[in-house]
Amino acid sequence: AQSVTQLDSHVSVSEGTPVLLRCNYSSSYSPSLFWYVQHPNKGLQLLLKYTSAATLVKGINGFEAEFKKSETSFHLTKPSAHMSDAAEYFCVVSRIMFSGGYNKLIFGAGTRLAVHP
Amino acid sequence: EAQVTQNPRYLITVTGKKLTVTCSQNMNHEYMSWYRQDPGLGLRQIYYSMNVEVTDKGDVPEGYKVSRKEKRNFPLILESPSPNQTSLYFCASTQPAGGPGNEQFFGPGTRLTVL
Numbered sequence: 001a002q003s004v005t006q007l008d009s010h011v012s013v014s015e016g017t018p019v020l021l022r023c024n025y026s027s028s029y030s031p032s033l034f035w036y037v038q039h040p041n042k043g044l045q046l047l048l049k050y051t052s053a054a055t056l057v058k059g060i061n062g063f064e065a066e067f068k069k070s071e072t073s074f075h076l077t078k079p080s081a082h083m084s085d086a087a088e089y090f091c092v093v094s095r096i097m098f099s100g101g102y103n104k105l106i107f108g109a110g111t112r113l114a115v116h117p
Numbered sequence: 118e119a120q121v122t123q124n125p126r127y128l129i130t131v132t133g134k135k136l137t138v139t140c141s142q143n144m145n146h147e148y149m150s151w152y153r154q155d156p157g158l159g160l161r162q163i164y165y166s167m168n169v170e171v172t173d174k175g176d177v178p179e180g181y182k183v184s185r186k187e188k189r190n191f192p193l194i195l196e197s198p199s200p201n202q203t204s205l206y207f208c209a210s211t212q213p214a215g216g217p218g219n220e221q222f223f224g225p226g227t228r229l230t231v232l
Contacts (some may be wrong), residue, residue, distance in 0.1 A: 009157070042225065043207065043224060044160075044207065054146045090160070103211065107152075
């Protein structure tokens with residue numbers, strides 16, 4: 001069965017410093033992995049996704065994530081935080097449901113990122 | 118513009134008063150689903166639909182109903198809401214072709230409070 005663990009519920013950084021949001025996954029199959037971002041009072045936006053191509057995935061707004069099979073990790077990073085990055089971030093694993101090819105998303109609990117001036 | 122819309126965005130109601138949250142997508146997606154978001158739990162799937170008239174339970178279906186009479190619409194029905202259904206609800210849609218890496222598109226969310 002698939003599962004996702006986000007290792008930090010809250011992360012606080014100063015503007016201009018690096019961001020690291022940690023995610024470990026468990027999957028019986030070769031997984032597809034996503035990071036979604038949710039800004040206050042907004043819906044979810046896809047940041048990036050890994051689907052068994054390059055292990056280093058680049059997303060929007062300068063974020064990237066590296067798939068490490070040996071560590072079952074998919075950590076999200078950004079070299080320099082901006083105030084607008086303050087949001088909640090969700091690591092997600094996806095698997096195909098055998099009936100009809102529908103891909104079910106399994107969410108981590110979320111990491112709230114605070115960015116201080 | 119490709120989008121998923123939900124209505125209402127905010128709703129305060131009382132225990133036992135039936136309500137419906139609507140969801141509509143304009144991308145001709147076959148698959149739609151409903152999630153609830155609770156602090157510390159992430160998003161959990163309530164129900165999903167693989168096509169018109171085809172629906173199935175997700176991980177937390179108790180207390181909810183859905184219907185899929187048209188491809189674009191997937192309403193969530195709470196026949197007798199209770200306070201433990203106070204939550205933030207998201208509708209999502211996607212296409213199955215291409216495997217598990219397909220992006221799901223989310224609506225803006227509906228914040229429901231049941232008193």
